[in-house]
Amino acid sequence: MRMPRGTWRQVATLVGLSLLVSILSGCAISGAYAPMSSVAPASDHAREINTLYRLVFYLAVIVFIGTMIASLWFTLGFRDNGRRQARQFHGNARLEVLWTIIPVVIVIVMAVPTFDRIFAIAEPPPSDAIKIEVIGHQFWFEFRYPDLGITTANEVHVPAGRAASFTLRSDDVIHSFWVPQLFGKVDLVPGHENHVWFTPDAAREEAYLGQCYELCGLSHANMRFRMFVDDTAKFDAWAKNEAAPRSPSAVAAGEAVFLRQACIGCHTVQGTTAAGKVGPNLTHFGARTTMGAGIMPPTADNLAKWIRNSADFKPGSLMPAQATATLNDQDLQALVAYLQSLK
Amino acid sequence: MATTAGTLPQYATNTGLWSWITTVDHKRIGTLYLFTGFIWLLVGGLEAILVRTQLAVPNSTVIDADLYNQLFTMHALTMIFLAIMPMTAAFSNWLIPLMIGARDVAFPRMNALSYWLYFFGGIFLSSGFLFGEAASSGWFAYAPLTTNQYAPGRGMDFYTLGLLILGVSSMVAALNFAVTIINMRAPGMTMMRLPVFIWMTLVISFLLFLALPPLTVALIQLMFDRHFTTHFFIVDGGGDPIMWQHLFWVFGHPEVYILILPAMGIISEVLPTFSRKPLFGYAAMVFAAVAIAFLSWAVWSHHMFTTGLAPVPRAIFSANTMLIGVPTGVKIFNWLGTLYGGSIRFTTAMLFAVSFIPLFTIGGISGVMHSSPPIDSQHQDTYMVVAHIHYVLVTGALIGVFSGLFYWFPKMFGRMLDEGLGKWQFWLFFIGVNLAFFPMHFLGLAGMPRRIYTYDAGLGWDFWNMVSTIGAYVIGVSVLVFIWNFFKTMSKPMDQPNNPWGAPTLEWATSSPPPEHDFDVVPVVRARDPLWYDRDHGLEQPQPTGHEHIHIPPPSYYPIVMSFGVLLMAVGVTTSLAVTALGIPIVIYSVWGWALEPTS
Numbered sequence: 001m002r003m004p005r006g007t008w009r010q011v012a013t014l015v016g017l018s019l020l021v022s023i024l025s026g027c028a029i030s031g032a033y034a035p036m037s038s039v040a041p042a043s044d045h046a047r048e049i050n051t052l053y054r055l056v057f058y059l060a061v062i063v064f065i066g067t068m069i070a071s072l073w074f075t076l077g078f079r080d081n082g083r084r085q086a087r088q089f090h091g092n093a094r095l096e097v098l099w100t101i102i103p104v105v106i107v108i109v110m111a112v113p114t115f116d117r118i119f120a121i122a123e124p125p126p127s128d129a130i131k132i133e134v135i136g137h138q139f140w141f142e143f144r145y146p147d148l149g150i151t152t153a154n155e156v157h158v159p160a161g162r163a164a165s166f167t168l169r170s171d172d173v174i175h176s177f178w179v180p181q182l183f184g185k186v187d188l189v190p191g192h193e194n195h196v197w198f199t200p201d202a203a204r205e206e207a208y209l210g211q212c213y214e215l216c217g218l219s220h221a222n223m224r225f226r227m228f229v230d231d232t233a234k235f236d237a238w239a240k241n242e243a244a245p246r247s248p249s250a251v252a253a254g255e256a257v258f259l260r261q262a263c264i265g266c267h268t269v270q271g272t273t274a275a276g277k278v279g280p281n282l283t284h285f286g287a288r289t290t291m292g293a294g295i296m297p298p299t300a301d302n303l304a305k306w307i308r309n310s311a312d313f314k315p316g317s318l319m320p321a322q323a324t325a326t327l328n329d330q331d332l333q334a335l336v337a338y339l340q341s342l343k
Numbered sequence: 344m345a346t347t348a349g350t351l352p353q354y355a356t357n358t359g360l361w362s363w364i365t366t367v368d369h370k371r372i373g374t375l376y377l378f379t380g381f382i383w384l385l386v387g388g389l390e391a392i393l394v395r396t397q398l399a400v401p402n403s404t405v406i407d408a409d410l411y412n413q414l415f416t417m418h419a420l421t422m423i424f425l426a427i428m429p430m431t432a433a434f435s436n437w438l439i440p441l442m443i444g445a446r447d448v449a450f451p452r453m454n455a456l457s458y459w460l461y462f463f464g465g466i467f468l469s470s471g472f473l474f475g476e477a478a479s480s481g482w483f484a485y486a487p488l489t490t491n492q493y494a495p496g497r498g499m500d501f502y503t504l505g506l507l508i509l510g511v512s513s514m515v516a517a518l519n520f521a522v523t524i525i526n527m528r529a530p531g532m533t534m535m536r537l538p539v540f541i542w543m544t545l546v547i548s549f550l551l552f553l554a555l556p557p558l559t560v561a562l563i564q565l566m567f568d569r570h571f572t573t574h575f576f577i578v579d580g581g582g583d584p585i586m587w588q589h590l591f592w593v594f595g596h597p598e599v600y601i602l603i604l605p606a607m608g609i610i611s612e613v614l615p616t617f618s619r620k621p622l623f624g625y626a627a628m629v630f631a632a633v634a635i636a637f638l639s640w641a642v643w644s645h646h647m648f649t650t651g652l653a654p655v656p657r658a659i660f661s662a663n664t665m666l667i668g669v670p671t672g673v674k675i676f677n678w679l680g681t682l683y684g685g686s687i688r689f690t691t692a693m694l695f696a697v698s699f700i701p702l703f704t705i706g707g708i709s710g711v712m713h714s715s716p717p718i719d720s721q722h723q724d725t726y727m728v729v730a731h732i733h734y735v736l737v738t739g740a741l742i743g744v745f746s747g748l749f750y751w752f753p754k755m756f757g758r759m760l761d762e763g764l765g766k767w768q769f770w771l772f773f774i775g776v777n778l779a780f781f782p783m784h785f786l787g788l789a790g791m792p793r794r795i796y797t798y799d800a801g802l803g804w805d806f807w808n809m810v811s812t813i814g815a816y817v818i819g820v821s822v823l824v825f826i827w828n829f830f831k832t833m834s835k836p837m838d839q840p841n842n843p844w845g846a847p848t849l850e851w852a853t854s855s856p857p858p859e860h861d862f863d864v865v866p867v868v869r870a871r872d873p874l875w876y877d878r879d880h881g882l883e884q885p886q887p888t889g890h891e892h893i894h895i896p897p898p899s900y901y902p903i904v905m906s907f908g909v910l911l912m913a914v915g916v917t918t919s920l921a922v923t924a925l926g927i928p929i930v931i932y933s934v935w936g937w938a939l940e941p942t943s
């Protein structure tokens with residue numbers, strides 16, 4: 001059956017449209033335009049996954065365009081024009097075998113590299129990998145470096161060119177841990193311990209963005225984090241600072257307020273009596289670039305409002321509101337200054 | 344057909360509320376399913392529109408987090424359990440007896456029971472909204488987020504009990520359908536002459552009564568964790584939240600095929616009729632569906648690739664999932680083969696059916712992509728998966744439902760839906776779904792998580808979210824066009840002949856709409872596509888002799904009474920156990936009455 005010219009034109013338009021869509025999609029998900037793009041890899045494992053993804057993507061495009069052309073050709077080309085008689089046939093064994101084999105071949109082409117990757121990902125990390133524990137909480141991430149004596153939250157630093165190996169746990173419900181540009185996501189499951197590791201490519205000033213990817217309650221959308229890939233010198237300096245107790249130049253008046261308040265029941269500031277474990281460790285809070293699990297900059301204004309009522313920013317937040325009766329405005333200002341001085 | 348003592352009299356006229364409440368006629372129950380399902384489709388659509396409205400721009404504050412979580416949870420539950428499944432069940436109810444040449448289903452009162460359980464179960468499931476505490480932990484309800492500690496309100500009780508009631512409803516319907524299809528076929532209607540839609544219904548009936556038990560187990564365990572201090576899913580008590588995921592997805596994955604296979608059946612009826620040629624590769628179509636159903640039991644953990652599943656199960660579940668692409672591919676090729684060489688009439692039903700092929704293929708392809716665990720680790724819980732399910736369920740299942748509505752409307756209501764408005768609806772729908780769902784692929788690859796009520800600007804998500812929201816509104820308009828079409832059509836007189844489309848299957852051998860007893864004489868089937876065979880060989884269906892004995896089951900009010908009792912039992916759990924205590928005797932009374940009710 002030959003296609004009439006009009007049909008060809010329609011099919012060509014469609015192929016053109018699909019190409020347009022592909023180009024659009026290419027722009028839409030480039031790393032520059034979309035900082036959480038999963039197709040702009042910046043580590044060994046992310047790149048290997050992306051190579052596999054590309055293979056599958058091209059197969060998908062071929063299958064899609066093929067089906068598209070066939071559906072258009074067959075529907076438009078066999079339009080009832082008043083003269084056409086439908087040909088009565090019930091099937092064609094040879095064709096049916098053929099198009100059972102085609103998907104089988106596609107599946108095999110996909111399955112082989114997939115299996116390869118599954119087992120490669122499951123390999124243990126190199127022995128010099130830096131070890132980091134991730135603990136999911138409603139609605140923030142805790143990071144611990146057991147070998148470096150660091151406990152911090154919502155911002156995690158890794159050295160470039162060295163494997164980073166994460167052990168994943170959860171303290172309450174299921175969360176999921178993912179930085180799209182750096183590794184494949186893995187859930188934080190209570191009662192289970194999961195692992196993921198990768199080697200980031202190069203140091204970069206700007207942080208990589210991550211977020212919780214498993215519904216974990218009201219503020220699931222506000223459970224974000226940042227991952228910094230530093231060169232070795234910068235990482236070492238950061239780690240040295242983080243491992244030390246709180247800065248001696250911390251605002252003393254504010255510290256007095258902090259230690260008087262309920263804060264200490266939930267927050268730890270090393271070097272003081274505050275040793276709470278419910279909320280993020282604040283020892284070096286002032287050195288972080290964001291607050292509230294990556295949702296905003298730690299400005300004095302944001303901090304003051306956060307302490308008054310964190311649920312204004314994060315519905316369902318587990319940090320209780322502070323009324324003026326228990327914490328007056330003057331003390332609040334001192335507290336904010338203190339938190340900002342915890343460099 | 345004398346009225347025996349103890350039965351309700353046959354209706355003098357088949358009108359009035361009471362006649363609908365007590366009906367056991369499969370066609371009327373089908374109509375009830377259809378209207379109820381459609382109303383829920385509107386509710387679910389409204390929920391979706393609200394969700395999309397909130398997501399149109401970054402950091403939007405139209406809807407707060409609490410309501411948002413309720414909306415997306417209830418959107419999924421409503422669309423899956425209250426709209427798509429019941430609307431496909433409406434077609435099954437209407438068509439099984441008509442297509443196999445029977446006078447009713449095997450168990451007419453059970454049929455009514457399944458409807459009334461669905462009716463009350465749906466209201467119960469959604470009633471959480473009335474108290475501002477509908478279920479809000481996602482339709483998959485992952486423990487421990489759904490245990491008392493993290494979901495203290497009543498939302499999860501509406502969920503567990505609502506789904507339990509709906510599960511019984513589906514179970515009853517599935518058994519009824521399977522028994523009817525296997526036992527009540529007209530002479531000559533062998534299994535390999537069954538219309539493909541009927542085959543699909545048979546396959547999903549088996550899927551349903553095998554898939555519902557694991558869900559029931561999971562729901563009961565969750566209910567016990569919440570109310571009777573057990574620890575099935577609570578780690579501190581020695582439980583394991585991953586067990587919920589296994590149980591849920593052992594049900595949840597076959598459920599996907601329960602939603603899509605009937606739509607595939609519908610388009611397998613529509614495509615041949617309007618191509619004027621038989622379905623290409625009938626046997627392969629049937630075996631492909633059976634293969635899909637079979638494989639659907641061995642893929643559930645592909646929903647759990649990121650939970651820390653070990654590499655060997657990851658590989659096996661991945662391979663099984665990819666394999667589903669093979670029978671699905673066969674189906675797509677066979678539909679294309681059905682079009683090839685035809686003489687195609689572009690009715691609205693046909694437009695919906697034809698567009699199913701490429702659009703469903705998009706959903707199928709992204710499904711095969713996710714089947715690779717490393718790739719899935721980049722797609723899981725992003726909008727990539729949202730795009731996937733909507734291409735499967737909206738441009739698959741729902742498109743099938745619309746195709747079927749336009750196709751069988753003359754049979755059901757004796758009137759032809761307006762084709763002009765139908766085409767408006769189709770094109771609006773076609774544009775709307777692609778605007779709404781295609782950009783979700785970009786959003787997913789750009790890393791946007793599912794189930795977030797807010798997001799920041801500057802992540803490359805703003806533009807496509809706006810496009811997607813516009814698409815959602817366009818879909819809304821297309822549905823309004825359909826409603827307009829419905830009322831316009833229903834105001835016209837019934838004028839349709841037996842077989843307005845020149846279709847090949849038995850339902851078109853009787854009048855439109857059919858008489859209460861479906862066929863004056865039980866039809867005779869001489870080949871697959873019986874009416875075309877008769878036409879081509881100059882044969883006639885047998886004519887009534889006036890001596891037929893037609894048995895029609897009498898109406899019964901026990902199904903609705905029993906369902907109401909079950910509703911009270913569930914309501915009690917969310918209010919006071921006294922209500923549950925009231926429900927129990929009502930259920931016992933109706934079981935008793937039902938058992939002793941004469942059936943002729």
Ligand SMILES: [Cu+2]
Nearest residue numbers: 175212216223
């Ligand atoms: Cu989370």
